[in-house]
Amino acid sequence: MTDRTPDERRTVRVSKYLSKHLRHEPHRIGLTLDANGWVEIETLIAAAAAHGFTFTRAELDHVVAHNDKKRFAVDGTRIRASQGHSVEVDLDLPPATPPPYLYHGTVARHLDAIRAQGLSAMARHDVHLSADRETATRVGARRGRPVILSVDAGAMHRDGHEFRISANGVWLTASVPPQYLRFPG
Numbered sequence: 001m002t003d004r005t006p007d008e009r010r011t012v013r014v015s016k017y018l019s020k021h022l023r024h025e026p027h028r029i030g031l032t033l034d035a036n037g038w039v040e041i042e043t044l045i046a047a048a049a050a051h052g053f054t055f056t057r058a059e060l061d062h063v064v065a066h067n068d069k070k071r072f073a074v075d076g077t078r079i080r081a082s083q084g085h086s087v088e089v090d091l092d093l094p095p096a097t098p099p100p101y102l103y104h105g106t107v108a109r110h111l112d113a114i115r116a117q118g119l120s121a122m123a124r125h126d127v128h129l130s131a132d133r134e135t136a137t138r139v140g141a142r143r144g145r146p147v148i149l150s151v152d153a154g155a156m157h158r159d160g161h162e163f164r165i166s167a168n169g170v171w172l173t174a175s176v177p178p179q180y181l182r183f184p185g
Helices: 006-024 041-050 057-066 108-117 133-141 153-158
Strands: 072-075 078-081 102-107 127-129 146-151 171-173
Touching (some): 006 041, 006 057, 006 078, 041 057, 041 078, 057 072, 102 108, 102 127, 102 133, 108 146, 133 146, 153 171
Antiparallel strands (some): 072 078, 127 171
């Protein structure tokens, strides 16, 4: 367990609450996200309070500004999760040309399925890819000892696969067929 101050623990709690309700379960607190995933900040704060979790606008602003993954975007009086939704939203991100290689962090127990089927979005809208190995390593380490896969994004793009990049720098694509993957070792 990491040693966090009470303020850091509170920030993590608010961040996890926002992720849950802006990415996966807005209905649980009576929120309706617009087609692009946005909700009014005051509506979010009021809905959370009505369901027993209170936080201030200052706490929300702190979480948005200091979240290491930049999970949230604010536009005036609205907020949304930058990516990772399991609820239907259109982030309205334009197609982008990826770098030649992107990276995906996973764990060894998933490798056989990935070799056979490639990477799929699963419960999310897109496969999430990182621009660097370090970020992919952190992502993979959340589920155990990380294994980093290289994705030949340049070849995928040339072959007609579409990529988009979220506000926090995560590369998104519908799937990664196995022929575009490079496995370690």
